[in-house]
Amino acid sequence: MRSDDASAAIAAGVLALPFAIIFALLLLHIEPPLGPLESILTGEVDKPNVLGSAIVFGAWLLSVVAVLFAVSPIVRGMSPAGSASPIATNGNEVSWS
Numbered sequence: 643m644r645s646d647d648a649s650a651a652i653a654a655g656v657l658a659l660p661f662a663i664i665f666a667l668l669l670l671h672i673e674p675p676l677g678p679l680e681s682i683l684t685g686e687v688d689k690p691n692v693l694g695s696a697i698v699f700g701a702w703l704l705s706v707v708a709v710l711f712a713v714s715p716i717v718r719g720m721s722p723a724g725s726a727s728p729i730a731t732n733g734n735e736v737s738w739s
Contacts, residue, residue, distance in 0.1 A: 646715060647715040650711050650712060650714060650715050651712060653708070653711045654708040654709070654711040654712035655708070656708075657704045657705065657707050657708035657711065658704065658705045658708035658709075660700075660701040660704055660705075661701040661702055661704060661705040662705075664697075664698060664701050
């Protein structure tokens with residue numbers, strides 16, 4: 643594993659952590675202590691909670707960026723210049739006829 647691959651994996655893990663924590667709390671039905679944010683996040687029942695939705699959406703976007711970070715070394719390794727190409731023709735053209 644190259645250092646670029648390791649740093650991409652670490653960055654992906656750190657970026658995906660907020661969404662993983664929020665998702666785990668939702669699955670386990672745990673309500674985290676929010677302290678000073680509790681009055682802002684708990685609102686009326688009939689009105690949508692925009693701040694809470696923004697926090698979850700932002701955490702989800704971070705997880706999407708984490709996937710891009712994690713996949714980038716794999717895609718880079720599969721490029722024709724990376725010698726991991728499964729169809730190496732050595733400059734010869736392949737004809738199927």
